[in-house]
Amino acid sequence: MSKKLTSRAEDYSKWYNELVVKADLAENSAVRGCMVIKPYGYAIWEKMQAELDRMFKETGHQNAYFPLFVPKSLFEAEEKNAEGFAKECAVVTHYRLQSDPNNKGKLRVDPEAKLEEELVVRPTSEAIIWNTYRNWIQSYRDLPLLINQWANVVRWEMRTRLFLRTAEFLWQEGHTAHETKAEAIEETKLMNGVYAEFVENFMAIPVIQGVKSESERFAGAEDTYCIEALMQDGKALQAGTSHFLGQNFAKAFDVKFANKEGKQDYVWATSWGVSTRLMGALIMTHSDDNGLVLPPNLAPYQVVIVPIYKNEEQFNAISKVAEDIIGDLRDRNISVKFDKRDTLRPGAKFAQHELQGVPVRIAIGPKDLENETVEVARRDTLTKQTVILDRVSVVIEDLLEEIQGALFTKALNFRNEHITPVDTFDEFKKALESKGGFISAHWDGTTETEDKIKEITKATIRCIPLDAKEEEGVCVYSGKPSNRRVLFAKAY
Amino acid sequence: MSKKLTSRAEDYSKWYNELVVKADLAENSAVRGCMVIKPYGYAIWEKMQAELDRMFKETGHQNAYFPLFVPKSLFEAEEKNAEGFAKECAVVTHYRLQSDPNNKGKLRVDPEAKLEEELVVRPTSEAIIWNTYRNWIQSYRDLPLLINQWANVVRWEMRTRLFLRTAEFLWQEGHTAHETKAEAIEETKLMNGVYAEFVENFMAIPVIQGVKSESERFAGAEDTYCIEALMQDGKALQAGTSHFLGQNFAKAFDVKFANKEGKQDYVWATSWGVSTRLMGALIMTHSDDNGLVLPPNLAPYQVVIVPIYKNEEQFNAISKVAEDIIGDLRDRNISVKFDKRDTLRPGAKFAQHELQGVPVRIAIGPKDLENETVEVARRDTLTKQTVILDRVSVVIEDLLEEIQGALFTKALNFRNEHITPVDTFDEFKKALESKGGFISAHWDGTTETEDKIKEITKATIRCIPLDAKEEEGVCVYSGKPSNRRVLFAKAY
Numbered sequence: 001m002s003k004k005l006t007s008r009a010e011d012y013s014k015w016y017n018e019l020v021v022k023a024d025l026a027e028n029s030a031v032r033g034c035m036v037i038k039p040y041g042y043a044i045w046e047k048m049q050a051e052l053d054r055m056f057k058e059t060g061h062q063n064a065y066f067p068l069f070v071p072k073s074l075f076e077a078e079e080k081n082a083e084g085f086a087k088e089c090a091v092v093t094h095y096r097l098q099s100d101p102n103n104k105g106k107l108r109v110d111p112e113a114k115l116e117e118e119l120v121v122r123p124t125s126e127a128i129i130w131n132t133y134r135n136w137i138q139s140y141r142d143l144p145l146l147i148n149q150w151a152n153v154v155r156w157e158m159r160t161r162l163f164l165r166t167a168e169f170l171w172q173e174g175h176t177a178h179e180t181k182a183e184a185i186e187e188t189k190l191m192n193g194v195y196a197e198f199v200e201n202f203m204a205i206p207v208i209q210g211v212k213s214e215s216e217r218f219a220g221a222e223d224t225y226c227i228e229a230l231m232q233d234g235k236a237l238q239a240g241t242s243h244f245l246g247q248n249f250a251k252a253f254d255v256k257f258a259n260k261e262g263k264q265d266y267v268w269a270t271s272w273g274v275s276t277r278l279m280g281a282l283i284m285t286h287s288d289d290n291g292l293v294l295p296p297n298l299a300p301y302q303v304v305i306v307p308i309y310k311n312e313e314q315f316n317a318i319s320k321v322a323e324d325i326i327g328d329l330r331d332r333n334i335s336v337k338f339d340k341r342d343t344l345r346p347g348a349k350f351a352q353h354e355l356q357g358v359p360v361r362i363a364i365g366p367k368d369l370e371n372e373t374v375e376v377a378r379r380d381t382l383t384k385q386t387v388i389l390d391r392v393s394v395v396i397e398d399l400l401e402e403i404q405g406a407l408f409t410k411a412l413n414f415r416n417e418h419i420t421p422v423d424t425f426d427e428f429k430k431a432l433e434s435k436g437g438f439i440s441a442h443w444d445g446t447t448e449t450e451d452k453i454k455e456i457t458k459a460t461i462r463c464i465p466l467d468a469k470e471e472e473g474v475c476v477y478s479g480k481p482s483n484r485r486v487l488f489a490k491a492y
Numbered sequence: 493m494s495k496k497l498t499s500r501a502e503d504y505s506k507w508y509n510e511l512v513v514k515a516d517l518a519e520n521s522a523v524r525g526c527m528v529i530k531p532y533g534y535a536i537w538e539k540m541q542a543e544l545d546r547m548f549k550e551t552g553h554q555n556a557y558f559p560l561f562v563p564k565s566l567f568e569a570e571e572k573n574a575e576g577f578a579k580e581c582a583v584v585t586h587y588r589l590q591s592d593p594n595n596k597g598k599l600r601v602d603p604e605a606k607l608e609e610e611l612v613v614r615p616t617s618e619a620i621i622w623n624t625y626r627n628w629i630q631s632y633r634d635l636p637l638l639i640n641q642w643a644n645v646v647r648w649e650m651r652t653r654l655f656l657r658t659a660e661f662l663w664q665e666g667h668t669a670h671e672t673k674a675e676a677i678e679e680t681k682l683m684n685g686v687y688a689e690f691v692e693n694f695m696a697i698p699v700i701q702g703v704k705s706e707s708e709r710f711a712g713a714e715d716t717y718c719i720e721a722l723m724q725d726g727k728a729l730q731a732g733t734s735h736f737l738g739q740n741f742a743k744a745f746d747v748k749f750a751n752k753e754g755k756q757d758y759v760w761a762t763s764w765g766v767s768t769r770l771m772g773a774l775i776m777t778h779s780d781d782n783g784l785v786l787p788p789n790l791a792p793y794q795v796v797i798v799p800i801y802k803n804e805e806q807f808n809a810i811s812k813v814a815e816d817i818i819g820d821l822r823d824r825n826i827s828v829k830f831d832k833r834d835t836l837r838p839g840a841k842f843a844q845h846e847l848q849g850v851p852v853r854i855a856i857g858p859k860d861l862e863n864e865t866v867e868v869a870r871r872d873t874l875t876k877q878t879v880i881l882d883r884v885s886v887v888i889e890d891l892l893e894e895i896q897g898a899l900f901t902k903a904l905n906f907r908n909e910h911i912t913p914v915d916t917f918d919e920f921k922k923a924l925e926s927k928g929g930f931i932s933a934h935w936d937g938t939t940e941t942e943d944k945i946k947e948i949t950k951a952t953i954r955c956i957p958l959d960a961k962e963e964e965g966v967c968v969y970s971g972k973p974s975n976r977r978v979l980f981a982k983a984y
Contacts, residue, residue: 027624029559030563030624031562034560036557036559036624037556038556039555042554042555042556043554045557062534063534063535063538064528064531064534065662067528068613068660069523069660070523071523075589075599076597082599087588087589089588089589090561091587092582093583093584093601095582097612098579105568107574107578119523121560128522132521132522152560152643170557
């Protein structure tokens with residue numbers, strides 16, 4: 001392992017970038033803006049996928065797979081959606097390379113292999129999916145249609161950062177079709193709730209559920225629900241979105257159904273997605289200056305055992321104890337790795353596991369053998385305890401649960417301390433500069449005011465919280481009347 | 493459900509195409525050559541993925557994710573690989589669309605957003621991965637590197653068929669790096685063996701493991717191992733390949749390591765993959781004129797229960813019995829669906845489940861309630877039996893195992909009856925025309941002869957079987973000496 005991480009206080013952004021690479025989560029690739037997700041990072045993503053997939057299926061959704069490419073004529077069919085993504089899409093124009101006659105050993109695009117119609121690499125799949133749904137939906141009996149896709153998408157972002165904003169990313173996108181507006185809205189909220197539950201219970205990240213203002217909506221949506229989290233540097237991060245699409249896509253792609261009265265009507269739609277961006281949220285919520293801190297639910301292995309020995313005899317005796325512990329832990333469905341590499345010293349192993357956020361470390365040395373104990377260290381608090389052998393698996397099972405809860409509580413306290421209600425624009429600016437976090441303020445509901453505030457402070461409306469209370473007030477910027485506070489923040 | 497399938501005898505190819513669509517497995521999309529994998533088809537693919545993923549991890553591999561795009565300069569670095577794929581690759585040349593000034597409401601490629609370097613949509617990932625491995629491998633301690641990726645790839649095929657040959661398909665690709673040639677060859681064989689085990693035990697498809705002739709090798713490989721299956725129309729299908737890549741990619745991408753003696757050496761490589769093409773093999777091996785036949789291991793649900801009733805009272809009584817059966821089956825880890833749709837009659841349900849290949853159907857009617865029995869029907873043999881209630885779950889557990897075995901045995905017998913040893917080219921042509929299947933013949937080992945035979949008969953060398961015995965003989969075409977038989981066949 002190379003030298004220490006930059007600290008968060010010194011340079012938060014640098015800390016993040018270093019941590020992602022040093023903890024072996026991801027790295028930049030030879031393709032501008034595209035990342036390589038390394039095995040340790042991917043193992044975390046797989047755990048997220050598994051749990052989300054389970055939750056989607058439990059709520060009645062099925063997986064399917066739609067093409068990577070969207071023909072330009074379909075891409076442009078829903079105007080707002082097309083407008084929203086046109087500026088950042090990768091376009092396939094040719095289907096063949098050939099030897100370059102001017103450059104031996106090199107290839108060039110074959111000018112004769114130009115596609116009749118350009119293909120957009122999907123930035124999102126509404127267009128290709130709704131074009132397909134037209135043939136799948138004839139009657140109310142075909143509804144609701146509840147489909148999810150796990151896929152890669154491409155958005156040609158100019159400024160990219162590992163996990164947070166990459167030209168290609170992995171995600172899931174749900175696309176559902178319903179008989180009625182009310183049903184579609186219910187689905188939109190349901191899935192936003194599923195995201196909130198997943199991110200809070202599984203990732204230990206508290207979120208605020210809310211609705212986006214018009215200018216922050218998904219291109220083509222009537223309403224965008226979201227979950228917003230707060231990072232340790234006081235910036236917000238949109239962790240997931242769920243869109244009520246109205247009949248926009250049904251109209252653009254002519255998807256009608258015969259309703260129970262036998263009349264033709266356009267279908268109501270939703271879409272919702274979370275992506276590898278969640279990895280960024282995970283890292284920035286829990287980690288510290290020593291490296292990654294992982295909630296036990298997401299750790300590729302929850303426990304690591306490091307043997308401390310001077311000779312083979314000691315190693316063998318320790319291994320025997322370790323194997324017993326491993327058996328007991330696995331019986332309790334706890335994942336554990338026995339780090340018996342002989343190329344690294346215990347100290348170096350400790351540092352690596354700390355950097356990689358393994359929730360619990362067990363160290364076993366000669367003294368422990370004598371005393372029939374082990375040393376149990378906790379990554380989140382960096383505290384240690386001596387545990388007698390008989391109790392190890394029970395203690396660790398409890399400990400993992402405790403850590404999962406403690407990480408959430410810590411993040412929740414931090415988040416709650418960083419919601420500042422303000423009543424004037426001066427207070428707004430002061431709170432934003434001094435403390436960051438969410439600023440809870442009255443807003444007059446216009447895009448004009450929203451834009452002005454953004455121009456002056458760089459803060460955007462993160463959401464209108466679902467649980468916001470009715471409250472008479474005046475807009476912090478325009479002084480016009482308002483009846484609800486919304487949350488502003490600088491955001492990733 | 494619409495009218496009956498075309499029979500296999502009438503038109504095998506039409507039967508296949510109809511079956512894929514009618515059984516709700518996949519369909520063509522708006523993008524030339526790209527398919528939509530529908531939920532029922534995708535559920536089967538997910539079961540394949542889960543089992544393969546388990547097997548890969550059990551053999552020490554980890555998953556990771558590499559970019560979708562390969563910059564042209566990397567793509568062309570390994571010459572043979574580039575040459576092999578250049579003719580069929582989708583190329584991204586631009587990163588933005590804009591409003592078309594000549595065509596209101598339409599978009600066009602923004603001529604100012606041309607990429608400096610074209611990006612190839614990966615047809616396979618050796619280039620991008622080996623370019624990454626250069627930074628991951630310094631010393632023998634970093635080896636072996638055992639990585640797998642689940643991904644979509646694009647090969648611009650001119651003639652496409654659902655699952656069998658599509659412009660975009662889903663697959664996994666393993667890419668491993670090793671210290672020695674021997675180790676890399678061992679890995680190549682190991683993974684070919686994993687594929688064979690999976691396809692035989694899980695998919696109930698017998699395969700022949702072998703090595704490809706030079707002209708059938710993967711572009712850039714030193715040796716290609718494969719598993720070859722035989723379809724019911726007597727054509728072979730390559731179900732998976734595992735490549736020993738020598739040091740070709742290590743040299744092209746300058747991937748060296750310090751060996752145990754401290755000397756720099758190029759790394760040895762393998763790659764191996766199976767794809768959604770396996771779905772085609774699955775369908776064509778087991779299915780019949782009534783539709784899909786699924787091995788229980790891969791069925792989205794293994795058992796379906798259809799209630800037969802005339803009134804609500806009967807329905808309720810049957811439901812109670814059904815729920816008990818469902819509980820018992822789930823306790824035995826058997827997946828079951830209770831088809832209580834009131835929009836379809838039992839006969840229509842039977843037809844649909846038959847078409848979709850559900851291994852076992854349980855029907856429960858009023859008579860059954862009286863007698864405390866159910867009717868159990870088996871999809872593969874279309875036979876029925878009456879089973880007393882107490883015995884249902886035991887009988888079905890045994891039955892599923894029996895079906896899994898029976899499908900394999902049936903396919904194995906068919907395959908074995910369709911391996912014809914021949915000693916002259918006349919016999920070769922006669923056997924190929926009359927019976928199809930694999931023709932076991934001596935071959936002189938030259939590409940020239942192989943090409944000639946292909947030209948005349950359309951048969952290619954499918955593989956040199958790993959278990960081929962030494963046997964003196966003469967090439968059926970050239971009369972030159974040969975010491976081993978190889979397998980020829982027409983192939984998908």
